Amino acid sequence: MKDKPGEQPTEATVQGPFFWPGAPKKELGDDIGEGHGEPTLYHGRVTDTAGQPIANCELDVWSGDSEGFYDMQKGDSMSLRAQFRTDRDGNYRFWSIKPTFYPVPGDGPVGGMLAKMGRHLNRPGHMHMMLSAPGHERLVTHIFVKDSPYLDSDAVFGVRNSLIVDFPKHSPGKAPDGREMKQPFYTAKYDFRLVPSA
Ligand SMILES: [Fe+2]
Structure with missing residues (x-):
């Protein structure tokens, strides 16, 4: 992701219904996606709007599985979610999966409204x-997969262009963090800018 002109803060978007407080605390570089889908290295840097790195920034991350289902839709044990902290230079990195599109529940209020509008349910x-x-x-946001279907018609209107990220695919071999990968993998790089509180 290129630096944005004027050091604009990272855009926020919807939190959604699947945040679950108290996710396991993990170390930078840990893999929370093993066995759940296509391995993806997420990495980048967190700074403030003046470009100063933010050390020890807490990053709560969560996603659905390779079929688009979140842990809480399947049972009562957490998966594909964790908390990380940036290092002293504001860097973060972790492994999870490349998330797929999924439909919001069709039987809830959002589903009912979308049906009335003749819209599909997918994110x-x-x-x-x-x-x-x-x-x-605090910043609540997503990063979106650039080649995903439904980017231009997100059921809940959460997409922001500045949050769409390339997920290049790599052949087996050494990943940017030094991990030796026996299978193909993706990388997703995104730098965040936080607004100092008033
Ligand atoms: Fe989601």
Whole structure:
């Protein structure tokens, strides 16, 4: 992702119904997606709007599985969600899966409204992220998979162009974090900018 002109803060988008507080705390570089889908390395840097790195920023991340189902839709144990903290230079990295599109529930109020409007129920593939750091506004956002269907017709109108990210596919071999991969994998790089709190 290129630097944005004027050091604009990262755009927020909907939190959605699948945030689950108290996700397991993990170390940078850990894999929370193993066995759940196509491996993807998420990495980048968190700074403030002046470009200063934010160390120890808490990153809550969550997504659905390779069929678009979230853990809480399947049972009462957490998966594909975790909390990470940026390192002293504001960097983060973790492994999860490349998220797929999924339909919002058709029987709830949103589903009913979309049916009346004649719209489909699907959301494009995305990774939820919530960033919290002392002295900064909390950011609730997603990063969206650039080649996902439904980017131009997200059922809940959550897509922002600045949040659409390339997920290049790589052959087996050494990943940018040094991990030796025996299967193809994806990478997704995104830098976040947080707004200092008033
Ligand atoms: Fe979602």
